[in-house]
């Protein structure tokens with residue numbers, strides 16, 4: 111395989127993974143992304159998937175949310191907060207409730223104005239209660 115062909119394959123893999131991340135709200139772990147992507151691209155290796163995800167993360171194209179025992183990926187990089195379940199490890203978006211909070215709505219604090227934020231809430235989700 112030539113370098114050009116390799117590059118082309120990598121680009122196709124990258125856009126497939128990005129498309130998958132964009133299509134879900136489940137904040138999948140790298141392993142979950144790999145298992146899903148493998149169904150469509152059976153020849154892709156775990157290492158490649160991990161490398162691509164890391165690359166997205168470094169470029170700020172996706173969010174990486176650290177939980178107790180995993181890293182979860184989110185292609186939605188707009189300001190929003192997450193709820194992390196301490197039992198099942200699932201990551202949920204909690205935007206609606208947060209938008210009612212004065213600081214997040216006005217993007218201002220006494221110290222200065224807010225450009226972006228990352229908020230993680232920890233608790234036990236409905237499914238685990």
Ligand SMILES: [Zn+2]
Pocket residue numbers: 195196197198199200234235236237238
């Ligand atoms: Zn849970």
Ligand SMILES: [Zn+2]
Pocket residue numbers: 137184186190191192202203
């Ligand atoms: Zn999210």
